[in-house]
Amino acid sequence: MTLTIYHAKFARSVRVIWACEELGLPYEVEEVSLHHGRKAPEGDPNIHPLQKVPALKDGDVEMFESLGILDYIFARYKDELRPKPESDEYPAYCQWYHFGEATLAPYVTMALGHRALLPEKMRIEAMAGWGEREAKKCFALMAKPLETQDYLLPSGFSAADISCGYMLLLAKFAKIFDGAPEPVTAYFKRITERPAWKKATSL
Known part of the structure; x- marks a missing residue:
């Protein structure tokens, strides 16, 4: 398991890091600059197709929607931040x-x-x-x-x-x-x- 989170300060990538911290899951942070539609400079590591954050790389898996990333992490690795489907909650x-x-x-x-x-x-x-x-x-x-x-x-x-x-x-x-x-x-x-x-x- 190698979770790489592409992150800019105070962006929605906060949600992904926050969840990993709550769950005690290991991750690496790749800091990126936001270019807001402009072409990223050569060597920019961001894998988000719109040059935004968050983005996640987990082996061959690449994702870029914050709540979708959380659902993926819960389903694949640790599911302690949501009630079970059969729960009243x-x-x-x-x-x-x-x-x-x-x-x-x-x-x-x-x-x-x-x-x-x-x-x-x-x-x-x-x-x-x-x-x-x-x-x-x-x-x-x-x-x-x-x-x-x-x-x-x-x-x-x-x-x-x-x-x-x-x-x-x-x-x-x-x-x-x-x-x-x-x-x-x-x-x-x-x-x-x-x-x-x-x-x-x-x-």
Whole structure:
């Protein structure tokens, strides 16, 4: 087993490193620069076909979608971050696991793009505002289970928290996390105290 994770600081590759740290799986990090559609310089190691991250190389296997990579790792190597399909928690797990990327991410990245990432002349404040408003609806939805439990599932930490927790980091970068419900801000603080999170976000 040789897991090589192609990584840029604070990118979605954080999810993959975080999961490996939580599981105690060995991995190597290949640091890459993001070129955002421009041709990568000669010698760039990134295997992602769009020159983004994450990407994973495991022997002959190459992958580039963060949650897909997590599912692959769980299926092939260690499956301790999600409930079993027969568990009563499995439907909630599936819902929150995909919520992070399918529902929350578009709104957060809309605000982030139009508040920070795009050149100023290309930013549209109406788009940023829309992203912020919709993201805050998502925060309110996340707050409901977190009012009575530490993580998104009653049994404790899972890959659903890796999926959603990472997006809260981007929400902070987008400056739309202020005013999030107290259960959600406490949840994010709880996540950022985990050693695996600290390792993944330090690289």
